Amino acid sequence: MEMRAEETKTKRGNDVAFAQQVIKTMEQVVDDKIEELDSLNNLELERLRDERIKTMKDAAARTKELLSKGHGGYDDVEEKLFFKVSTDSDKVVAHFYAGNLPLCDIFHMYLGDIAKSHLETRFIRVNAEKSPFLVSRLNINHFPSIVVIIDGVTADRVIGYSDLSEKDQFTRESLEWRLSLRGGIKYDGDYDPTSAFKRNRTKIQKIYKKKTIRETEDSSSDDD
CATH class of the missing domain: 3.40.30.10 (Glutaredoxin)
Structure with a gap:
């Protein structure tokens, strides 16, 4: 009986450890994904920012050109x-x-x-x-x-x-x-x-x- 109890205790311990490892792994995956998304978002924001700046510069250049023509x-x-x-x-x-x-x-x-x-x-x-x-x-x-x-x-x-x-x-x-x-x-x-x-x-x-x-x-x- 004591052996079975010990085996059960060991099994539960292993299950908990496994569950903890799975949770830890999942958390790491989530963290990695969030970091990846953050990176993508930052890149996207940077791209949008660059496009916005280019549009503004082009518009300013166009306005300057038009004004120079009267x-x-x-x-x-x-x-x-x-x-x-x-x-x-x-x-x-x-x-x-x-x-x-x-x-x-x-x-x-x-x-x-x-x-x-x-x-x-x-x-x-x-x-x-x-x-x-x-x-x-x-x-x-x-x-x-x-x-x-x-x-x-x-x-x-x-x-x-x-x-x-x-x-x-x-x-x-x-x-x-x-x-x-x-x-x-x-x-x-x-x-x-x-x-x-x-x-x-x-x-x-x-x-x-x-x-x-x-x-x-x-x-x-x-x-x-």
């Missing part, structure tokens, strides 16, 4: 420099104005303000009276007129306020929204088009026949 401003451009300016940037909004027309002054005010918040696009203004060649080449017949140029081709036109409001009391936001329709700028607002604009929606959203801005545009370009 983005963020709203400057007069002479006729002889127009083609260079309009092809140096991916997107250009060019306002052709004449004299001291009150409506042109309103466009100046709004476009200058919009330019500050849309660095992705270069905003310029062209004095039509001093640019007869451009006015003829681009068939500018009414003032103010805005020509949107994307990748060197005419993508859109805004003539006066007819596309913006029934009256000349249109808003900055309506002009901003209008410029975004064919990709002139990025617009994330919630502007609700006026009834006048809705009537012109089909005409406005038609795809203009794309020509390089150096090519002569016939009058059909305005209606296609």
Whole structure:
């Protein structure tokens, strides 16, 4: 009996030792796994951090490049420099104005303000009276007129306020929204088009026949 009791005691001791060893081994495995996961997480965080830093640096470099090209401003451009300016940037909004027309002054005010918040696009203004060649080449017949140029081709036109409001009391936001329709700028607002604009929606959203801005545009370009 004593021998059996001793054997039982020994067996229990062995079982406990085995269990303790298993637990210890499992704990070690868990610890190793946690360390591995921590290592992976740290590597992942480091990778995300590096990507974030690169993105920020790229964005800063891009902003610096755009500013060096005049983005963020709203400057007069002479006729002889127009083609260079309009092809140096991916997107250009060019306002052709004449004299001291009150409506042109309103466009100046709004476009200058919009330019500050849309660095992705270069905003310029062209004095039509001093640019007869451009006015003829681009068939500018009414003032103010805005020509949107994307990748060197005419993508859109805004003539006066007819596309913006029934009256000349249109808003900055309506002009901003209008410029975004064919990709002139990025617009994330919630502007609700006026009834006048809705009537012109089909005409406005038609795809203009794309020509390089150096090519002569016939009058059909305005209606296609």
